[in-house]
Amino acid sequence: MSSIYFTEEHDFFRKSFQDFLQKEVVPHIETWEKTGMIDRFIWEKMGEMGYFGINCPEAYGGLDLDLFYTVIFLEEMQKINSGGFAAAMWAHAYLAMTHLNKEGNHEQKEKYLSPSISGEKIGCLCITEPFGGSDVSGMRTTAVKKGEHYIINGSKTFITNGVCSDYLIIAAKTNPGLGNKGISIFVIDRDTPGVSATKLDKLGWRASDTGEIAFTDVEIRASNLMGEENKGFGYIMQHFALERLVMAVNAHARSEWALEYTIQYMKDRTAFGQSISKFQALRHKVAQLTAEVEVSKSFNYQTAQRLDKGEYVVKEATMAKLITTKVADDVAYECLQLLGGYGYMEDYPMARLFRDSRLGPIGGGTSEILREIIAKMVIDGKDYKPAT
Numbered sequence: 001m002s003s004i005y006f007t008e009e010h011d012f013f014r015k016s017f018q019d020f021l022q023k024e025v026v027p028h029i030e031t032w033e034k035t036g037m038i039d040r041f042i043w044e045k046m047g048e049m050g051y052f053g054i055n056c057p058e059a060y061g062g063l064d065l066d067l068f069y070t071v072i073f074l075e076e077m078q079k080i081n082s083g084g085f086a087a088a089m090w091a092h093a094y095l096a097m098t099h100l101n102k103e104g105n106h107e108q109k110e111k112y113l114s115p116s117i118s119g120e121k122i123g124c125l126c127i128t129e130p131f132g133g134s135d136v137s138g139m140r141t142t143a144v145k146k147g148e149h150y151i152i153n154g155s156k157t158f159i160t161n162g163v164c165s166d167y168l169i170i171a172a173k174t175n176p177g178l179g180n181k182g183i184s185i186f187v188i189d190r191d192t193p194g195v196s197a198t199k200l201d202k203l204g205w206r207a208s209d210t211g212e213i214a215f216t217d218v219e220i221r222a223s224n225l226m227g228e229e230n231k232g233f234g235y236i237m238q239h240f241a242l243e244r245l246v247m248a249v250n251a252h253a254r255s256e257w258a259l260e261y262t263i264q265y266m267k268d269r270t271a272f273g274q275s276i277s278k279f280q281a282l283r284h285k286v287a288q289l290t291a292e293v294e295v296s297k298s299f300n301y302q303t304a305q306r307l308d309k310g311e312y313v314v315k316e317a318t319m320a321k322l323i324t325t326k327v328a329d330d331v332a333y334e335c336l337q338l339l340g341g342y343g344y345m346e347d348y349p350m351a352r353l354f355r356d357s358r359l360g361p362i363g364g365g366t367s368e369i370l371r372e373i374i375a376k377m378v379i380d381g382k383d384y385k386p387a388t
């Protein structure tokens, strides 16, 4: 924790959120990891406590707090070691709700944002499609305007909360001939005829549900359009800065937690008559990783501070996610190794952390795509501008 970024109020919030997680969430994690579905009651409890409204306007029930409360929210969820639980919560609050908050009009905010803050409604963000995720402009889902309605056809995949959510924020092509200039964003109620979802099985993030969603002649009112027609690509790209920073913060937090656990394990474990924490080969490994995590964390905090001030930190957030998720994968790999055979056992935390960590360099923009974005900025001099 650093006093440069955190006040006493932040510390108080952290402590009360830690207590909440220990009391209300941790006792259920093993069950949710097994069932792949998080019980509804916890969404409502999180909502009652205000945790979903940290960065939302007070007018809709939010707390309108600075970004370091979000940082704490993310960090502490990583430290209970269920990437799936954390993902379900932050995908709701920082993927779906970010679009509602930024592009939603007053009616949409009243109908969807307020109950999302209170935990009565769960949201998901549907961008990725079965035929490609990295190439957002290549999406095939269409929204054809007919009078006062749009008809949606297509499919989305790998959607966090894709099965359990009450509404879906989806990207679809309103003008397929215009490539990325023909994408719009809509909010759709789950129970709209023609919407169906299938739960996918996956390596990690096992407590969260990940869905494949089909839209077959789904008729929605034109008033379900969010923001301006054909501006969706810009909105998606703009919010990627926050999403990537979220994933970077998650990565440094789980790395810190893994190292803390492992250092204690090393002190307690003996081999050849001494604590394994005395072996130089292992000490240097831990020292190197701790240094990498600390440097990444500082950069993530600095980027969060700039984003909080309203700067468009697309380059920094991209770099933060690229580097910190790689460091986190290295930490997960090495910490598992440092636990020896116990690292491989489900009774010990590294097996789950190792699985969960692997999504870091894939979701929200793969590392390859992030390098491509950075290359365009630093080599070609490309300047990404905010959409609004």
Ligand SMILES: Cc1cc2nc3c(=O)[nH]c(=O)nc-3n(C[C@H](O)[C@H](O)[C@H](O)COP(=O)(O)OP(=O)(O)OC[C@H]3O[C@@H](n4cnc5c(N)ncnc54)[C@H](O)[C@@H]3O)c2cc1C
Residues within 6 Å of the ligand: 091, 095, 124, 125, 126, 127, 128, 129, 131, 132, 133, 134, 135, 157, 158, 159, 160, 161, 202, 205, 210, 359, 362, 363, 364, 365, 366, 367, 368, 369, 372
């Ligand atoms: C558990 C989970 C949860 C997710 N949650 C959501 C969600 O809530 N909402 C949502 O919309 N999406 C979600 N995603 C999707 C995720 O964002 C995509 O999987 C990711 O963007 C990559 O897309 P893809 O899987 O189609 O891979 P592809 O785009 O097919 O890429 C395959 C490989 O090719 C590489 N590649 C592609 N293009 C290039 C290039 N130009 N140069 C170099 N390499 C390239 C990629 O880096 C990757 O290694 C989730 C995914 C998972 C696994």
